[in-house]
Amino acid sequence: xxxxxxxxxxxxxxxxxxxxxxxxxxxxxxxxTYAAGMSNLGYLAVFxxxxxxxxxxxxxxxxxxxxxxxxxxxxxxxxIISVSLSFEPDFLNLxxxxxxxxxxxxxEKRQQLVILxxxxxxxxxxxxxxxxxxxxxxxxxxxxxxxxxILAENPVGRVPKAEILPELAKIPGVWVPxxxxxxxxxxxxxSEIPPVAKILSSFxxxxxxxxxxxxxxxxxxCPFCATPVIYNPFKNFSAESIxxxxxxxxxxxxxxxxxxxxxxxxxxxxxxLLDYFAARDVEVFTSSLRVDRLxxxxxxxxxxxxxxxxxxxxxxxxxxxxxxxxxxxxxxGIISASAKIPAxxxxxxxxxxxxxxxxxxxRLTGEEIKTxxxxxxxxxxxxxxxxxxxxxxxxxxxxxxxxxQELVRRFGILKKILRGQKNVIIDVNYKRRTxxxxxxxxGGREVGEVFLETDNVSEIxxxxxxxxxxx
Ligand code: SF4
Numbered sequence: 001x002x003x004x005x006x007x008x009x010x011x012x013x014x015x016x017x018x019x020x021x022x023x024x025x026x027x028x029x030x031x032x033t034y035a036a037g038m039s040n041l042g043y044l045a046v047f048x049x050x051x052x053x054x055x056x057x058x059x060x061x062x063x064x065x066x067x068x069x070x071x072x073x074x075x076x077x078x079x080i081i082s083v084s085l086s087f088e089p090d091f092l093n094l095x096x097x098x099x100x101x102x103x104x105x106x107x108e109k110r111q112q113l114v115i116l117x118x119x120x121x122x123x124x125x126x127x128x129x130x131x132x133x134x135x136x137x138x139x140x141x142x143x144x145x146x147x148x149x150i151l152a153e154n155p156v157g158r159v160p161k162a163e164i165l166p167e168l169a170k171i172p173g174v175w176v177p178x179x180x181x182x183x184x185x186x187x188x189x190x191s192e193i194p195p196v197a198k199i200l201s202s203f204x205x206x207x208x209x210x211x212x213x214x215x216x217x218x219x220x221x222c223p224f225c226a227t228p229v230i231y232n233p234f235k236n237f238s239a240e241s242i243x244x245x246x247x248x249x250x251x252x253x254x255x256x257x258x259x260x261x262x263x264x265x266x267x268x269x270x271x272x273l274l275d276y277f278a279a280r281d282v283e284v285f286t287s288s289l290r291v292d293r294l295x296x297x298x299x300x301x302x303x304x305x306x307x308x309x310x311x312x313x314x315x316x317x318x319x320x321x322x323x324x325x326x327x328x329x330x331x332x333g334i335i336s337a338s339a340k341i342p343a344x345x346x347x348x349x350x351x352x353x354x355x356x357x358x359x360x361x362x363r364l365t366g367e368e369i370k371t372x373x374x375x376x377x378x379x380x381x382x383x384x385x386x387x388x389x390x391x392x393x394x395x396x397x398x399x400x401x402x403x404x405q406e407l408v409r410r411f412g413i414l415k416k417i418l419r420g421q422k423n424v425i426i427d428v429n430y431k432r433r434t435x436x437x438x439x440x441x442x443g444g445r446e447v448g449e450v451f452l453e454t455d456n457v458s459e460i461x462x463x464x465x466x467x468x469x470x471x
Pocket of ligand 1: 218219220221222225226227228
C-alpha cells in the first residue's frame, strides 16, 4: 500500500490525473505537516501549476519524510524539486529530508534542481542561498508557470543545470545565488484570478474547507509584519472573480469556505459574498477580523454564516503599544462584535516581546483577555500568544529579539493572570528552539551554512550563539 493512502483516500481533488509512469518526477515539498501544507494556498497553487504540464508527474512531500505521498518514491528519484517554505524553522525539516533521501544539500554538489519559494524564502532569501539552485522571491502563478514551462522543455538531467539556470534567472523574481550576489526585485503578481484550493482534505488544518484568497497584501503596515512587505500592492479580488474561481466547486459540491485575506472586513464586496454563501448554506470561515472595520450590517451577515470560530488579532492589550502598531482593536470592540456573531469559539492573537514592551504592558494584555473571557463566559476563548520575531525588511526588523529568560517570565505573568478563567485556553507558541527563526529571518548566507553542517538543533543553536546570536 502507498504510504500516503490514508491521506489520499480522504481527499477530493479537481486536478487532472498525471500519474503516467514515464513522466518526469516532480517533487513539491512542504516541510511541515500534511495538515498545514494542505491549508496553504501558496503550496497548493504551485502544485496546481505543475499539473498544467503533461510532461510532469507531480508528487507531494511533507515534514522531513523523504518518500512521496502519492507513490512512496524516494526524493532522490526526482530531478525537479520545488519547495514552499512558509515558516523559516521548517528549513530544518527540509535539510533532514534531503539527508534521509541521500540528496546533497549544497546546490553545486547536486544533480537535482531545487527551486525554493514561499513567504519564508521571500522575506530573507540569503539564509537559503547555499542550498537552493534558484529562489523565487515574491508571488504570482504567472511566474511559476514560466518556471515550469522552462523545466518542461529542458528536462533536468538531459539538459545541464548550468544551461537551465540562466534561463530561469530571466523570469521576474528568480534569483540564482551561485550566479549573482544581487537579489532581483520581488515579483509582483498581476493576476486577476483569485487563488482557490483545488484539493479538499479531511486531514487539513481547515478540514474539507475550500480556501479562496479574496485579497492580496495588506492595507495596514504593522511594524512587525512581513505581509505588506512581501505581498503589496494591496488588492481586493472582485466578488465576481471570486465566485467564478469557486465555480468548479459548485459542481463538485462544498459546504465550508475559508476567506483568506489580511483585511477581510475592508473588502468592499464582503457583504455580497456573505449573501452568496448564505444562499447556498455554505459556512464561512475568515482570517482574523479587524473589529474597528466591522459595520453592523456586516456583523449581521457574518452571524448567518460564521458558526464555529471568529478570529481577532488585537496583538496587545496595552494602549500605548496599540498606538505604536496602529491597531485600534479594543476589548469592548471584540466583546460587542462577538456578541453579534454566534460562533462557539473566539480566537485571539497576541504578541509578547514587542520592542518597547514593559511588564505592565504584558499585564494589560492578560487583563484584556480576562475582560473578554468574563464578558463572553458562554464561549470558548482561545488566546494564541506568539513572540515577536524580527523579519528582514519590516520597520522593526532591526530590533533584537527579547531574551529567552525574559520571554519565559512574561509568558508566566500572562498565565498567572488567566489562571482560573475556565473558558480560556492559553496557547503559548514558544520554545527556545523557536529562536532560530530570528537568525533565518534576518541573517545572511552564513546562517544557512550552519544548517548544512548539522541538523542537530542544540548544535545549530550553539553555532549561532558563537556567531553572536542571542538564541
Ligand atoms: S498584522 Fe495583519 S493587519 Fe497588520 S500588517 Fe500584518 S496582515 Fe496587515
